[in-house]
Amino acid sequence: MGPLAGIKVLELGQLIAGPFAAKTLGDFGADVIKVEPPGVGDPLRKWRMLKDGTSVWWQVQSRNKRSITLDLKEPPAQEVVRKLAQDADVLIENFRPGALEGWGLGPEQLLALNPRLVVLRISGYGQTGPYRDRPGFGVVAEAMGGLRHLTGEPGRVPVRVGVSIGDTLASLHGVIGILLALHERHRSGRGQVVDVALYEAVFNCMESLLPEYSAFGAVRGPAGSAMPGIAPTNAYLCRDGGYALVAGNGDSIFKRLMGAIGRDELAADPALADNAGRVQRVEEIDAAIGAWTAQRTVAEVLQALDGASVPAGRIYTVADIAADPHYRARGMLQEVQLADGSRLTLPGVVPKLSLTPGGHRRNAPGLGQDTDAVLREIGLDAQQIAALRERGIIGSEGA
Numbered sequence: 001m002g003p004l005a006g007i008k009v010l011e012l013g014q015l016i017a018g019p020f021a022a023k024t025l026g027d028f029g030a031d032v033i034k035v036e037p038p039g040v041g042d043p044l045r046k047w048r049m050l051k052d053g054t055s056v057w058w059q060v061q062s063r064n065k066r067s068i069t070l071d072l073k074e075p076p077a078q079e080v081v082r083k084l085a086q087d088a089d090v091l092i093e094n095f096r097p098g099a100l101e102g103w104g105l106g107p108e109q110l111l112a113l114n115p116r117l118v119v120l121r122i123s124g125y126g127q128t129g130p131y132r133d134r135p136g137f138g139v140v141a142e143a144m145g146g147l148r149h150l151t152g153e154p155g156r157v158p159v160r161v162g163v164s165i166g167d168t169l170a171s172l173h174g175v176i177g178i179l180l181a182l183h184e185r186h187r188s189g190r191g192q193v194v195d196v197a198l199y200e201a202v203f204n205c206m207e208s209l210l211p212e213y214s215a216f217g218a219v220r221g222p223a224g225s226a227m228p229g230i231a232p233t234n235a236y237l238c239r240d241g242g243y244a245l246v247a248g249n250g251d252s253i254f255k256r257l258m259g260a261i262g263r264d265e266l267a268a269d270p271a272l273a274d275n276a277g278r279v280q281r282v283e284e285i286d287a288a289i290g291a292w293t294a295q296r297t298v299a300e301v302l303q304a305l306d307g308a309s310v311p312a313g314r315i316y317t318v319a320d321i322a323a324d325p326h327y328r329a330r331g332m333l334q335e336v337q338l339a340d341g342s343r344l345t346l347p348g349v350v351p352k353l354s355l356t357p358g359g360h361r362r363n364a365p366g367l368g369q370d371t372d373a374v375l376r377e378i379g380l381d382a383q384q385i386a387a388l389r390e391r392g393i394i395g396s397e398g399a
Contacts, residue, residue: 002029
């Protein structure tokens with residue numbers, strides 16, 4: 001059942017940040033009720049590549065959830081949310097600040113109904129501060145948080161990481177906040193608000209960026225495939241046109257690496273015995289490694305470095321991932337059967353818990369497929385549900 005079995009989560013968000021947080025809780029047993037607009041649902045249902053009209057991404061983001069449809073702009077739908085919140089442990093939303101309050105569903109109102117409720121609010125800039133009302137998406141947060149300035153090659157346009165990393169980092173910080181708040185609730189009996197700003201989640205992962213600027217006035221810039229100030233770590237071109245990633249920056253690892261590439265004189269050089277000395281001569285070291293890899297295929301490089309206990313790897317495509325035996329052995333390639341009988345491979349559950357592991361309990365729901373069941377759970381009868389449907393407050397999808 002998972003460690004969060006018995007925890008009820010009400011998800012009001014859409015797209016990535018809020019729903020990813022709810023998905024993570026659902027993977028570990030929480031009962032997640034996802035609220036979607038009637039007729040159209042979460043826009044993620046139509047993002048990227050579609051299978052039978054629905055995004056395959058949807059099967060990742062919304063597994064282990066139930067879907068109900070509600071038009072949150074309508075007072076009867078807002079009353080349904082209040083009833084759901086009274087029985088919930090966690091509410092997740094990622095609307096612009098003030099949206100919930102405009103619907104009469106702000107944390108003050110909901111906590112008055114259910115003082116044990118934990119409310120996660122994810123937004124671009126947070127619930128306070130001069131930028132709170134600005135629209136904020138993940139790519140903007142990645143730029144403001146300092147990440148975008150560091151990506152790409154020096155002197156060229158800063159590039160996107162390639163996935164919605166700002167949203168995902170905010171989601172994971174939100175999950176941490178929820179678990180901390182639930183732990184506090186166990187002690188005090190009180191819920192609280194968890195305020196996560198996308199840009200702050202990114203900034204929290206920027207390592208020594210700020211103290212280096214504070215102490216030295218240093219503004220770190222993009223470094224391509226290298227790790228500034230940590231040597232040697234880089235991607236090196238091989239004979240077959242591929243790249244080998246080599247991380248030889250530990251002192252003893254560096255000596256083993258130099259021995260493996262036939263540069264014992266560099267291994268024995270006292271000036272290169274620690275990272276500070278190696279950083280001063282990183283171009284020389286990179287040239288030595290690059291000259292060695294250029295004479296070998298990626299596979300030959302990795303075989304030699306694995307034998308010398310030097311961390312190294314190749315750059316995986318998704319085809320490499322899907323064929324990798326380690327991914328499969330770790331349960332990270334999970335096949336599910338869709339409603340039409342076809343099979344789809346999805347990412348497995350992370351992290352791995354030995355006693356109460358997470359899992360895939362149910363596929364992502366159809367739009368509104370659980371509306372009637374959920375409304376009955378909070379005490380609405382068939383006549384009341386039919387009246388809501390007739391007025392368009394809930395969709396016809398779950399009928």
